[in-house]
Amino acid sequence: MLNRMEKIKKKKEAWETTTLKKVLERFPERKKRFVTGSWLDVDRLYTPVPQSEEEFIEKIGFPGEYPYTRGVQPTMYRGRLWTMRQYAGFGTAEESNTRYKYLLSQGQTGLSVAFDLPTQIGYDSDDPHSLGEVGKVGVAIDSLKDMEILFDGIPLDKVSTSMTINAPAAVLLAFYIVVAEKQGIPAGQLRGTIQNDILKEYIARGTYIFPPKPSIRLITDIFEYCAQHVPQWNTISISGYHIREAGSTAVQEIAFTLADGVEYVHAALQAGLDVDQFAGRLSFFFNAHNDLFEEIAKFRAARRIWAKLMKDRFGAKDERSRMLRFHTQTGGSTLTAQQPDNNIVRVTIQTLAAVLGGTQSLHTNSRDEALGLPTEEAVRIALRTQQIVAHESGVTNTVDPLAGSYFMESLTDRIEQEVWQYLDRIEQLGGMVNAIEKGYVQKEIQNAAYQYQREVEEGTRIVVGVNQYTLEDEKPDKILRVSPGLREIQIEKLRALRRMRQASRVKRALQKLEQAAHNRNENLMPYILDAARVYATLGEISNVLRHVFGEYQESIVL
Amino acid sequence: MRRKIRILMAKPGLDGHDRGVKYISRALRDAGYEVIYTGIRQSPEAIAHAAIQEDVDFVGLSLLSGAHNELFPEIVRLIRKYGGESIIVFAGGIIPEKDIPFLKEHGVEAIFTPGASFKEVADFIEQNKRRLSH
Numbered sequence: 001m002l003n004r005m006e007k008i009k010k011k012k013e014a015w016e017t018t019t020l021k022k023v024l025e026r027f028p029e030r031k032k033r034f035v036t037g038s039w040l041d042v043d044r045l046y047t048p049v050p051q052s053e054e055e056f057i058e059k060i061g062f063p064g065e066y067p068y069t070r071g072v073q074p075t076m077y078r079g080r081l082w083t084m085r086q087y088a089g090f091g092t093a094e095e096s097n098t099r100y101k102y103l104l105s106q107g108q109t110g111l112s113v114a115f116d117l118p119t120q121i122g123y124d125s126d127d128p129h130s131l132g133e134v135g136k137v138g139v140a141i142d143s144l145k146d147m148e149i150l151f152d153g154i155p156l157d158k159v160s161t162s163m164t165i166n167a168p169a170a171v172l173l174a175f176y177i178v179v180a181e182k183q184g185i186p187a188g189q190l191r192g193t194i195q196n197d198i199l200k201e202y203i204a205r206g207t208y209i210f211p212p213k214p215s216i217r218l219i220t221d222i223f224e225y226c227a228q229h230v231p232q233w234n235t236i237s238i239s240g241y242h243i244r245e246a247g248s249t250a251v252q253e254i255a256f257t258l259a260d261g262v263e264y265v266h267a268a269l270q271a272g273l274d275v276d277q278f279a280g281r282l283s284f285f286f287n288a289h290n291d292l293f294e295e296i297a298k299f300r301a302a303r304r305i306w307a308k309l310m311k312d313r314f315g316a317k318d319e320r321s322r323m324l325r326f327h328t329q330t331g332g333s334t335l336t337a338q339q340p341d342n343n344i345v346r347v348t349i350q351t352l353a354a355v356l357g358g359t360q361s362l363h364t365n366s367r368d369e370a371l372g373l374p375t376e377e378a379v380r381i382a383l384r385t386q387q388i389v390a391h392e393s394g395v396t397n398t399v400d401p402l403a404g405s406y407f408m409e410s411l412t413d414r415i416e417q418e419v420w421q422y423l424d425r426i427e428q429l430g431g432m433v434n435a436i437e438k439g440y441v442q443k444e445i446q447n448a449a450y451q452y453q454r455e456v457e458e459g460t461r462i463v464v465g466v467n468q469y470t471l472e473d474e475k476p477d478k479i480l481r482v483s484p485g486l487r488e489i490q491i492e493k494l495r496a497l498r499r500m501r502q503a504s505r506v507k508r509a510l511q512k513l514e515q516a517a518h519n520r521n522e523n524l525m526p527y528i529l530d531a532a533r534v535y536a537t538l539g540e541i542s543n544v545l546r547h548v549f550g551e552y553q554e555s556i557v558l
Numbered sequence: 559m560r561r562k563i564r565i566l567m568a569k570p571g572l573d574g575h576d577r578g579v580k581y582i583s584r585a586l587r588d589a590g591y592e593v594i595y596t597g598i599r600q601s602p603e604a605i606a607h608a609a610i611q612e613d614v615d616f617v618g619l620s621l622l623s624g625a626h627n628e629l630f631p632e633i634v635r636l637i638r639k640y641g642g643e644s645i646i647v648f649a650g651g652i653i654p655e656k657d658i659p660f661l662k663e664h665g666v667e668a669i670f671t672p673g674a675s676f677k678e679v680a681d682f683i684e685q686n687k688r689r690l691s692h
Contacts, residue, residue: 117572132628206574337672554597
């Protein structure tokens with residue numbers, strides 16, 4: 001082994017002083033320093049590094065086995081392709097229901113619900129805060145009634161549904177469970193995911209309601225309730241996506257997401273749960289940007305680190321508890337409003353990154369999303385991009401095809417090292433909640449975002465169509481417009497709902513919820529379910545909790 | 559000596575996409591302006607009050623959720639109502655080309671869409687600051 005390494009090293013030195021040197025004298029390289037999209041140095045050439053058989057097994061190993069560097073399934077896409085799951089939702093429940101049926105008819109295999117911002121922040125459509133926002137970035141859901149319409153004609157035992165909902169996740173999950181009850185489907189058969197990741201809301205996404213402590217209590221209540229009653233449900237999707245969109249590096253995306261994960265595991269243990277009782281239902285959500293190799297290495301490193309954390313730090317015994325399963329969305333912030341067709345190419349590269357990185361499900365962005373909500377045609381091209389990669393590119397034929405690439409393994413190791421450094425630093429700061437409250441995490445991300453944008457403005461980072469290869473006159477693109485007057489429609493529906501339901505039962509359910517909220521030993525899920533069943537609105541339920549828990553104030557870092 | 563130009567950077571509506579507004583705020587500060595940033599999810603009332611209280615020359619609005627047609631005109635109206643006659647309002651975000659004339663009619667003087675550079679924002683401020691009364 002050593003002898004072989006010695007030989008390669010000598011040969012490399014000889015190459016450097018002869019073949020390479022001659023060329024460099026005549027044709028210098030384009031840049032002094034080559035870096036990944038997130039500023040990790042990239043060498044000219046990677047060659048074998050000394051590695052024992054034990055080290056191979058320990059670091060790279062085999063798919064479906066610890067440390068899962070190569071993937072969580074032994075056969076990966078040879079067995080089953082990833083779930084193609086386009087995030088969609090706009091306007092009223094009726095309009096979104098139509099879009100979901102269309103997507104399912106086009107071969108999509110799972111649903112992903114986008115809620116409008118009032119829903120995500122626990123405001124009814126008639127709340128003054130909701131002005132201008134009803135039905136804009138997702139569907140407006142005010143009560144169980146809207147949820148019944150949203151899933152009308154869609155058998156909930158046949159689809160898996162992902163819901164991007166965080167602060168009021170317990171309420172929307174309750175609506176979903178009750179809709180299933182009405183379809184005659186027991187909660188035990190429901191499959192899907194709620195995002196339910198409040199920490200990244202404080203860091204990057206912004207749809208928080210309550211302060212960290214009661215928010216985390218709601219999360220652990222959901223863990224506990226679902227472990228007993230909705231065992232196939234992914235109770236959280238710990239998300240790096242929005243951290244990356246806020247401008248973080250690839251390393252920061254993984255580091256801060258896994259640090260959030262550590263915080264949730266701690267909280268659940270403190271609430272008295274056993275690690276293997278809930279850890280198998282934790283899932284993750286990452287971004288895929290344009291730097292192909294960095295992204296693939298990032299996914300591989302993330303799996304390895306999480307497996308180590310769960311095994312060594314939390315003593316997880318169940319293999320499922322050690323597997324990092326993740327959803328990916330292509331990078332929204334990489335899309336350009338200029339020459340939007342170019343975005344199809346970007347999304348293709350990002351799709352390859354997600355697939356070569358071993359994702360379990362994928363959303364591909366549409367070409368027109370820097371301009372507004374995507375049109376149906378653009379969404380179809382985005383879905384077709386996944387289907388072409390799945391069925392025509394051949395990358396699905398073998399597991400973890402890039403393993404063993406000198407560059408890929410080196411980059412995976414490098415990212416892992418840098419992530420551990422961040423995890424140590426956050427530990428020193430007293431954990432993720434403290435690090436967020438001190439503004440440390442936000443500051444790190446903002447510095448990266450600032451540097452990135454400076455480079456774009458200075459032209460040292462080329463964005464095709466934006467700072468190079470621009471066009472003088474661009475034709476404006478077709479965009480989707482949400483019909484105006486949505487707020488009025490929702491307000492009318494709310495009025496009708498309030499007439500139809502039994503006010504005294506609503507009042508009683510909300511009172512019981514309030515009492516339970518005051519008592520830390522009560523799990524809130526059954527109370528929220530009871531309120532949902534009698535058609536208490538999302539805003540009413542959220543306001544009860546606001547009253548008991550208070551509201552979070554952003555710590556502004558510039 | 560003339561005082562420094564003061565700019566309030568504000569995020570109305572409910573979306574949390576603050577990467578753009580934070581970048582512009584920091585770049586404006588680095589360029590020598592006084593910058594106050596409100597944080598996310600600010601109501602039109604709160605923004606208008608802050609503009610008056612902080613005695614700013616410019617207000618920059620950032621919104622990516624699509625609620626601009628409802629919120630921007632309301633903010634301009636409230637700023638004027640509370641006595642900020644000469645405050646110059648500009649905005650940025652995912653704002654369709656088609657909406658720009660409507661917003662300009664309602665007092666938003668410049669709109670920077672995705673891909674706009676900081677230089678364009680800084681040029682706008684420089685070109686318009688001489689209109690200010692003090």
